[in-house]
Amino acid sequence: MFINWALxxxxxxxxxxxxxxxGKTTNLEYIHSKLDPSLKGELVSLKTxxxxxxxxxxxxxxxxxxxxxxxxxxxxxxxxxxxxASSRKVxxxxxxxxxFVADSQPHRxxxxxxxxxxxxxxxxxxxxxxxxxxxxxxxxxxxxPGVEPVEALQRRLNFxxxxxxxxxxxxxxxxxxxxxxxxxxxxxxxxDQL
Amino acid sequence: MVQKRKxxxxxxxxxxxxxxxxxxxxxxxxxxxxxxxxxxxxxDMSGQLISQRGNTEDMNTTVLSALAASDFxxxxxxxxxxxxxxxxxxxxxxxxxxxVYLSNVGDNFFLVVVFDVSVTLGLIRIYTKKAIEDLLxxxxxxxxxxxxxxKMIDSDFxxxxxxxxxxxxx
Numbered sequence: 347m348f349i350n351w352a353l354x355x356x357x358x359x360x361x362x363x364x365x366x367x368x369g370k371t372t373n374l375e376y377i378h379s380k381l382d383p384s385l386k387g388e389l390v391s392l393k394t395x396x397x398x399x400x401x402x403x404x405x406x407x408x409x410x411x412x413x414x415x416x417x418x419x420x421x422x423x424x425x426x427x428x429x430x431a432s433s434r435k436v437x438x439x440x441x442x443x444x445x446f447v448a449d450s451q452p453h454r455x456x457x458x459x460x461x462x463x464x465x466x467x468x469x470x471x472x473x474x475x476x477x478x479x480x481x482x483x484x485x486x487x488x489x490x491p492g493v494e495p496v497e498a499l500q501r502r503l504n505f506x507x508x509x510x511x512x513x514x515x516x517x518x519x520x521x522x523x524x525x526x527x528x529x530x531x532x533x534x535x536x537x538d539q540l
Numbered sequence: 541m542v543q544k545r546k547x548x549x550x551x552x553x554x555x556x557x558x559x560x561x562x563x564x565x566x567x568x569x570x571x572x573x574x575x576x577x578x579x580x581x582x583x584d585m586s587g588q589l590i591s592q593r594g595n596t597e598d599m600n601t602t603v604l605s606a607l608a609a610s611d612f613x614x615x616x617x618x619x620x621x622x623x624x625x626x627x628x629x630x631x632x633x634x635x636x637x638x639x640v641y642l643s644n645v646g647d648n649f650f651l652v653v654v655f656d657v658s659v660t661l662g663l664i665r666i667y668t669k670k671a672i673e674d675l676l677x678x679x680x681x682x683x684x685x686x687x688x689x690x691k692m693i694d695s696d697f698x699x700x701x702x703x704x705x706x707x708x709x710x
Contacts, residue, residue: 347553347554348553348554348555348556348584348586348588348590349553349554349555349556350556350561350590351555351556351557351558351561352556352557352558352561352562353561356693357588359586359587359588380709381708381709382708385708387600387602387603388600388603390603390606390607401610401614402610404587404603404606404607406602407708409701409704409705409707409708410704412697412700412701412704413696413697413700415693415697417701420587420588420606422606432614432617433614435617436610436613436614436616436617437610437613439585439586439587439609439613440584440585440586440587440588441586522709525705525709526702526705526706526709529701529705530698530702533693533697533698533701534698536693537693537694537695537697537698539553
């Protein structure tokens with residue numbers, strides 16, 4: 347978090363984390379496509395030529411002044427593929443809130459768990475823990491046949507009982523609800539701390 | 541001192557008061573004048589832009605800060621991999637028309653200087669070094685108590701923000 351009293355700006359950093367191909371970039375692309383141009387900045391994607399995130403995606407959103415203050419949300423994704431572990435770690439620098447985008451397909455369950463453990467490990471190095479950090483889970487790809495029941499996903503992944511959302515990010519289902527929930531958690535935490 | 545708290549279970553918080561912001565912007569203006577740099581950015585290591593000077597109208601400085609912060613973060617990982625125990629202090633990107641000189645300011649901030657190739661690197665180095673000292677000094681200034689005591693965010697703010705998000709996400 348960065349607060350500039352002179353400009354009355356509050357900058358918060360939210361990171362979309364999750365295994366490869368779970369839909370992190372798709373979330374940002376949907377948000378970017380739907381928001382009014384006055385509220386959003388450019389969406390920057392650092393991708394390989396196969397369209398996979400190599401470093402991160404980034405966009406900033408604003409909602410104008412609220413009680414004289416200007417909140418700005420910086421949204422990032424991390425590359426999901428296993429061999430970009432160091433990139434994931436550096437994007438978490440100064441993170442305020444996390445959206446964990448899980449893939450609902452049964453064969454991705456292990457990848458979800460592995461990535462969640464990787465997240466906890468990286469957060470620890472930042473001095474945090476999932477137990478007390480503002481984060482939410484998004485169960486993505488709910489439209490695909492044969493997906494895991496939500497109860498099973500909840501049992502395996504949501505061990506701290508944080509807010510969760512079912513989503514079909516390509517259609518935008520659940521995308522804004524997820525973002526709103528994480529912003530809400532982050533702001534509530536800031537409110538407690540300041 | 542710039543308020544920088546590492547609270548239990550909470551992110552690093554960086555809070556700048558009005559005086560500090562003014563002092564920082566003044567340092568950047570001086571650096572811009574002396575070096576004739578095209579653009580100068582001061583940002584925090586998480587990628588959030590704090591202040592900028594120069595001809596930045598046609599430049600997306602928000603994105604530039606985010607990319608520069610990642611540049612720093614990536615090279616500090618590189619430093620570890622090649623056995624450099626400290627972080628690399630500066631990064632230099634050389635182009636045909638423009639160069640970019642990035643330098644850290646303490647552990648939590650950095651400076652980006654964008655300049656034409658006609659400007660010598662030596663000049664940029666000398667003035668940037670001085671600017672970094674001045675910036676570190678500005679960050680040390682005592683925070684104005686009255687400002688830090690003001691309630692930045694109250695419950696009213698949260699609910700108004702919720703409404704604004706609902707509007708934005710319609």
